[in-house]
Amino acid sequence: xxxxxxxxxxxxxxxxxxxxxxxxxxxxxxxxxxxxxxxxxxxxxxxxxxxxxxxxxxxxxxxxxxxxxxxxxxxxxxxxxxxxxxxxxxxxxxxxxxxxxxxxxxxxxxxxxxx
Numbered sequence: 555x556x557x558x559x560x561x562x563x564x565x566x567x568x569x570x571x572x573x574x575x576x577x578x579x580x581x582x583x584x585x586x587x588x589x590x591x592x593x594x595x596x597x598x599x600x601x602x603x604x605x606x607x608x609x610x611x612x613x614x615x616x617x618x619x620x621x622x623x624x625x626x627x628x629x630x631x632x633x634x635x636x637x638x639x640x641x642x643x644x645x646x647x648x649x650x651x652x653x654x655x656x657x658x659x660x661x662x663x664x665x666x667x668x669x
Contacts, residue, residue, distance in 0.1 A: 561597035571669040589626040601630035602642040622647035
């Protein structure tokens with residue numbers, strides 16, 4: 555079984571949809587579900603390293619690394635990340651992907667979750 559999780563919300567959004575998505579991914583991985591995560595729109599901020607992360611950013615990045623170590627693939631997708639990448643370093647557990655990659659992954663997934 556494979557799930558694709560598309561995170562679009564801002565990491566600081568009310569209700570913590572990004573944190574809930576990452577927690578869902580970790581739980582699914584622990585239960586044997588193969589996971590691919592795509593960061594887009596406002597969630598792209600997670601794709602970059604922070605010099606002085608806030609407590610919430612630190613929690614997000616720790617969870618991303620844990621999820622990556624458990625075997626998930628984490629991608630950043632969309633044109634907006636290019637502008638940000640000129641000034642910031644990409645998180646080492648994040649891969650750059652195209653919309654084609656996202657569409658193929660969604661087609662091949664048993665479940666697509668968007669937060």
